[in-house]
Amino acid sequence: MKNMGEMLLSKEGGSEIVIGNTAIVRAMLESGVRVATSYPGSPTPEIASAIASIPADRNPMYFEFSVNEKVATEVAFGASVNGHLSCVFFKSVGLNVAADTFVQLSLMELIGGMVIVLGDDPGANSSQNEQDNRHYARLSYTPLLEPATPGEAYRMFKEAAKLSKEMRMPVILRLSTHVCHAKEKVHFDPMYSIRPDNTPMFDVKNGPYIPITTEALNMKRRTLEKYEKLREMVEKFSFDTLIDNSNPERGVVTMGAPYLSLMDVLEEVSHKPDILKLGIINPLPEKILIDFLSSHREVWILEELDDVIEREVKALAYDTGLSTKIIGKIDIDDWIGEYAPDKVKRVLSKTWPDMVHIEESVETGTLKPRPAQMCPGCGHRSAFFAIKQALKVTDITVADIGCHTLGYLEPYNVGQVLLCMGHSCGTAAGLSMFNDSRRVVAFLGDSTFFHAGMPAIVNAIFNKHNFTLIIMENGTTAMTGHQDHPAVGRNFNDITLKIPLRKVLEGFGVENIREVDAYNQAKLRKYVEEALEEEGFKVIIAKHPCMLKFTRELRRSGKRLPNPVRVSKRCNLRFVCVSEFACPSYQIAEGGRVWVQEDLCIGDQSCVQTCPSNAIERVPSDSGNGGKSDV
Amino acid sequence: MSKFDVYLSGVGGQGIGLLSETLARAVDYSGQRVIGADTHGLAQRGGMVSSHLRIGDTVHSVLIMKHSADLVISLERHEALRGLENYLKNGGTLVYYDAVWQPLDVRLRRSKEIENEDVLKEASKRGARVFRVFKEDLIDSRMQNVVIIGELAKESLIPGVSREHYVKALRDLLSGRTLERNLEVFQITAG
Numbered sequence: 001m002k003n004m005g006e007m008l009l010s011k012e013g014g015s016e017i018v019i020g021n022t023a024i025v026r027a028m029l030e031s032g033v034r035v036a037t038s039y040p041g042s043p044t045p046e047i048a049s050a051i052a053s054i055p056a057d058r059n060p061m062y063f064e065f066s067v068n069e070k071v072a073t074e075v076a077f078g079a080s081v082n083g084h085l086s087c088v089f090f091k092s093v094g095l096n097v098a099a100d101t102f103v104q105l106s107l108m109e110l111i112g113g114m115v116i117v118l119g120d121d122p123g124a125n126s127s128q129n130e131q132d133n134r135h136y137a138r139l140s141y142t143p144l145l146e147p148a149t150p151g152e153a154y155r156m157f158k159e160a161a162k163l164s165k166e167m168r169m170p171v172i173l174r175l176s177t178h179v180c181h182a183k184e185k186v187h188f189d190p191m192y193s194i195r196p197d198n199t200p201m202f203d204v205k206n207g208p209y210i211p212i213t214t215e216a217l218n219m220k221r222r223t224l225e226k227y228e229k230l231r232e233m234v235e236k237f238s239f240d241t242l243i244d245n246s247n248p249e250r251g252v253v254t255m256g257a258p259y260l261s262l263m264d265v266l267e268e269v270s271h272k273p274d275i276l277k278l279g280i281i282n283p284l285p286e287k288i289l290i291d292f293l294s295s296h297r298e299v300w301i302l303e304e305l306d307d308v309i310e311r312e313v314k315a316l317a318y319d320t321g322l323s324t325k326i327i328g329k330i331d332i333d334d335w336i337g338e339y340a341p342d343k344v345k346r347v348l349s350k351t352w353p354d355m356v357h358i359e360e361s362v363e364t365g366t367l368k369p370r371p372a373q374m375c376p377g378c379g380h381r382s383a384f385f386a387i388k389q390a391l392k393v394t395d396i397t398v399a400d401i402g403c404h405t406l407g408y409l410e411p412y413n414v415g416q417v418l419l420c421m422g423h424s425c426g427t428a429a430g431l432s433m434f435n436d437s438r439r440v441v442a443f444l445g446d447s448t449f450f451h452a453g454m455p456a457i458v459n460a461i462f463n464k465h466n467f468t469l470i471i472m473e474n475g476t477t478a479m480t481g482h483q484d485h486p487a488v489g490r491n492f493n494d495i496t497l498k499i500p501l502r503k504v505l506e507g508f509g510v511e512n513i514r515e516v517d518a519y520n521q522a523k524l525r526k527y528v529e530e531a532l533e534e535e536g537f538k539v540i541i542a543k544h545p546c547m548l549k550f551t552r553e554l555r556r557s558g559k560r561l562p563n564p565v566r567v568s569k570r571c572n573l574r575f576v577c578v579s580e581f582a583c584p585s586y587q588i589a590e591g592g593r594v595w596v597q598e599d600l601c602i603g604d605q606s607c608v609q610t611c612p613s614n615a616i617e618r619v620p621s622d623s624g625n626g627g628k629s630d631v
Numbered sequence: 632m633s634k635f636d637v638y639l640s641g642v643g644g645q646g647i648g649l650l651s652e653t654l655a656r657a658v659d660y661s662g663q664r665v666i667g668a669d670t671h672g673l674a675q676r677g678g679m680v681s682s683h684l685r686i687g688d689t690v691h692s693v694l695i696m697k698h699s700a701d702l703v704i705s706l707e708r709h710e711a712l713r714g715l716e717n718y719l720k721n722g723g724t725l726v727y728y729d730a731v732w733q734p735l736d737v738r739l740r741r742s743k744e745i746e747n748e749d750v751l752k753e754a755s756k757r758g759a760r761v762f763r764v765f766k767e768d769l770i771d772s773r774m775q776n777v778v779i780i781g782e783l784a785k786e787s788l789i790p791g792v793s794r795e796h797y798v799k800a801l802r803d804l805l806s807g808r809t810l811e812r813n814l815e816v817f818q819i820t821a822g
Contacts, residue, residue: 600732
């Protein structure tokens, strides 16, 4: 594949190795999606990267990164009730942000259709929890399809789009991290061009669209009637797969990625159970399930995270008077973590111990985990190093979500409590109540400022709260792959108005604002010390551009990075650079000296000021061995 | 051969993504079925990153089970040991580029840097073959992954995948001057 954009637009279709996220974009184009929206969050941002690969002048879709998931959902909703097929995608916890809007969608007649792509994160690989979003489908009477592979994600998206248009209701396509990021060869159908219709189709006659007073109940009735119809329809869908191993004793009901794990585990099993793999999870195909239950003595419900299907199947068996033994989750462990093959093998060994054998704890590594860390040159590191010096041990630091969350790790240990995007100012306000002795400092990133940070800032002004907010401004949405945000002056498609944080804060009425480059550690430290002694709501903006983005752009434009730094003879082994500043470029050599790993150092020099012996210097241009020079 | 599992690891920023994508495409060009996944969680620069590649008609999940990889490839010495301990099957093969990005614990002087001897010792305990790769005169550390690909080609470490398949895969993914430079390094190391 030379060009992803051309592959996505190809008239002929064909086969290509792609990840699930990319496969979905091909399905969007084939289905005729006109409006797609999102807020970046792992595991879904590569959907937008694939969209970005389509040449703008040939892309039939409008796409935007909205300021948060709620707004993204509303934009997609608005497009749908105006007749356009739309799609919104975001990560698992993004649905919490969008929930207020989301739960209303099924009440509405979505004449254009709308597909909601969720990237759930079993194992909490890159999320603050591993919530099971299947609950939301039930809560809102929304159909939910769950693919196991990129190929299935592609095909199911197209079915979801069709179903959504036909039923005029939202349809969820629930992926999980290793379906989004799984790669395999996917066969794409030919693309039939769909003539775009730009007639605004919005008409209250399609509604009502105002769910107030008795209308709310009428609308709910209409939704439930649709849902009843759907219950019958799902029996005829081709989403479910039956694997008949001629085993009348044992059957397994499963779905999604855990199904694949089970298939791996069963490779070594001679007497395999029958398997019913579900494709539609809400509503469940009851007749198919009853058939499966009644033809087995024991049925194991193999599902990742919560016991959503287990409860429904048990209720179904009770209502139908079936005596099949239904085995679900056995202990707390079964509720936790991703159902990768190793996990499924463990769970299976508890369910049917005769089927697989688990070797007693095979000896595993002695190495400590290597967690993510801030990049060399990161402005956040410089900021945390300075801020830490201004803090007392009794001060309370409130983290928020973004790269700067990593400040909680040692050796900085700045950030002691975290809920979710934009929580910091609300939580800090609460922590400041009845509290004269422990000063409270909240942190917030710049993309999160716009996403969910602003209401609690307004609240702090409105209700006269007493804490210090440090905004860690790096000019991008760094952690999810450098998406632009409203203070940047550029959106996904175009140059746009810049909305500077300081101006927004001033507009809100914040009077106590300090702004400083995060590399200026002395000044930042002084600002924090001052602000902490003042009453009321104080803001410090510690800014420095994301250096990962900066160095990538520099290299892309063919320029060289500045020379790295090195440790000179003046070093008298105080180890501040390695132990306190802790830039990963500083490493310990044999014999305990300190050296600079040149592959890592970007020559930013934010470390120079941290050395008490003035021993950090730039490698002169004519020197070849640079940071590797011995001291 | 029913299946062949390749576990790749390194530190965020070393180019595991390109390495894994190249291998997947090379395997595909060899006519074998391949599936896989990069697992990168929160890792940007500096965190542990891994990638799974599974070859054959009888593999299902994209994730390899512990202690069952036929081949472990690592771009960093500490991660090589971790991959060996956690993923390599007894009697498997380890290939690693001998770069060192010290983990925090080593930099905080609480644990010792892993030495090549430590890797060898663990490998012999598990009956594993080891290929240590290092190219003294490499002009750009971002091409360490291509040195690894060269080694895989030279030693025929992925069954059925030949030099031509790797070159075709690289041509798919890179272009212009970058492609030329990488092919040059590949040719030299593949011998």
